Amino acid sequence: MSDPMILLVTAENEEVLRAQFGRYAAEYAVTVAPSLEEGVALIRRAEEEGAPLALMVLDTTLPTPSLKHALHEQRALVPTARRLAVTPWPRFLEHAQALRHKVAMGAFDAHLLMPRGVRDEEFHSAVVELLNEWTATIAAPQVETVRIIAPPGEPVARELHDYLFRGGTPHGVHPPGPGDVGPYPQVVTQDRPPRHVPDVRTLARELVGRSDAASLADVDEVLDVVVVGAGPAGLAACVYAASEGLTTLALEAGAVGGQAGSSSMIRNYLGFPRGISGMRLSTRARSQAIRFGARFFPGWEAEELVPGEDGAPHRVRTEAGELLARTVVVATGVAYRRLGVPELEELVGRGVHYGAAMTAAREMEGQDVVVVGGGNSAGQAAVHLARFARSVTIAVRRPDLRSTMSAYLITEIAANPRITVEGSTRVVDGGAEDGDLAWLELERDGSRERRPVQGLFLLLGAEPHCEWLPDAVRRDAKGYVLTGRDVPGEDWRGGLPPAELETSVPGVFCAGDVRSGSMKRVASATGEGAGVVSRIHEHLARTD
Incomplete structure (x- = not known):
């Protein structure tokens, strides 16, 4: 795979941005497009070559017909990429006021003043944060401190994968090879041969805590x-x-x-x-x-x-x-409280997940997903899943989200074309095909609807x-x-x-x-x- 791309879309300030982003050129393909149209062509070409877009930097002085159109195009094309708007100082106050609501709606991850000199580390700290989060949540790890070996869909392997992800441990999950012998999952670390790890607690004691x-x-x-x-x-x-x-x-x-x-x-x-x-x-x-x-x-x-x-x-x-x-x-x-639908409890780890399940989000690419819950955790999960899934439905028992979710998340959800909110709705049934979740039945106002769904994320409130x-x-x-x-x-x-x-x-x-x-x-x-x-x-x- 080619290096991930940082795309600079600018007409007036190419020299400044090229100089500023030169420090990233050793590990990213830093590319410049003078217009949104040419930028889209570069993104498509990079995708064909296997180079993911990590960051798009949009100069807000672009002579495009509509900045909103530019954002929509980029967001729809590569929703997993981070988005940064930059504005030169003479126009920053004007553009900051105009774009304030766009940042609140999640159209940008950040809006920054374009550097006016060398070593603007405040600017670059923001860039590094965005790249850091992209690497942690989107990119495949370049170094694997831990290797998990298990057949596809093995439920304990998924739990180990989620645990290591949440701890920030670089790792990978691989199918068994010719010389691998169960029981699975097997775990390989740098200082120990492959061994069977039956649960998360065993892995936690060995890797993060004390070993015995x-x-x-x-x-x-x-x-x-x-x-x-x-x-x-x-x-x-x-x-x-x-x-x-x-x-x-x-x-x-x-x-x-x-x-x-x-x-x-x-x-x-x-x-x-x-x-x-x-x-x-x-x-x-x-x-x-x-x-x-x-x-x-x-x-x-x-x-x-x-x-x-x-x-x-x-x-x-x-x-x-x-x-x-x-x-x-x-x-x-x-x-999190349990849903209480036996047919879906049997599918936990195979399309049904309690909690945000960050590691499962990548598997939802091009799929239809339902998130159950009305709190901030549910909203954050929905926004993240929308980077991958074709559609995300938030099902909540209350009429809407206003009484349980922070306003900033409600605003961002409303502005995301991939997310819909269905109030007064609950999940009452579901089933599988080939062992994985394939459909859900949702109930609203006494009527039921069956729809194809490949991911169900349950954030149902809490129990001590x-x-x-x-x-x-x-x-x-x-x-x-x-x-x-x-x-x-x-x-x-x-x-x-x-x-x-x-x-x-x-x-x-x-x-x-x-x-x-x-x-x-x-x-x-x-x-x-x-x-x-x-x-x-x-x-x-x-x-x-």
Whole structure:
């Protein structure tokens, strides 16, 4: 395959843009077109030669009849490419006002001021971010740290693939060769021969966390903080606790990043004007926490919490043994609810997916897809799937998305010609052909319609899973953990409620989506994870 292409569409500013994008020429085919029409011809020629379009840079001073027409043409031609608009300084304020709504609708990934000199690193940081996200979500990996060997459609291999993708690990999935022997999936890493990996937790323990149970059992000191769950709230708690000198250890049963780690693009997170994928956000947060000394054990589940009494440490029981901790942060997040249609539950991994399933998006090229759910995760999944699928239908039980989804996503969805929203609609049946999802039956206003569908992505709201917590940790009627003044009065101590974010058990705290009354947003979860550390300090000061 040829190098991916960066296409510069410009008439007046070719010299400036060629000079600026020269630094990418070693790894990308940097090409210039003086008009949209010639740019489209170059894109088609590159596709025939197997060179994908990674980035299109559109000079907004182009003498085209309609910039909107130009954007529509490019978006329809290569929806997987990233789109960057650039404007020279004399016309930037004028064009920024005119194009502001186009950026909000997703017509551009960014609108930037054209550099006026050398080493404009602010400009290039934006370019690198766009190329980085394109490489992570679209391009095939050039280096494979891990190889998964399995027959096509093998369900565990798909789960391993999704886990490695969410962790940012370069990998590939390959069919068995003449010398390969099952059982499958087999996993190959640089330092070990092929071996059977039966589930995600085994892979997590080997690659990301410690490689055996004994290493977790070797943690025999009394820790200041054990964080259970490494989603946004847990990661923030790790960063702030470790940075303030507290001995911090995190357990995560699945992928670091939790549910947010599967989000294709979070655009309303503070400090990331061009958005950031959940995978990038979580891997950066984990690296930040490790820098301060936090330890992570992915693939390990907390099986039981035994509260300490009379000043004794709390005990967090795992398959490998007990961890002793002066404080515990419950940040286990939530899981998507099941659809409850038996015929479709049998097709999970074969066209039916719970969560955003970023790795499955590429397989939806040219297919018809249904996303069930009305929250931000569903909207982000739909926008990402629309880069590949022929059509994306968002099915939601409410009449529309206004009460459950952020306005910026609603705007972007409305502007995307590949996405439609069907309110007051639910999936009631489905079936397969040749083992994979082939059709769904949707119900609306009492009538049913059967339609061909090759992908179903279920983001159905959330359920907490707190079975490992003792009854002493009070929960609300839906199973979410109660904290602070929400704790029943009979569990207050000395007539005073627990501290903010503290549960009914002293020294056991809760942050993020699993907490009763939380906002169920990434930013609020990270805020709670950071804020809980001050409460931990207060507790430790009282008990020292």
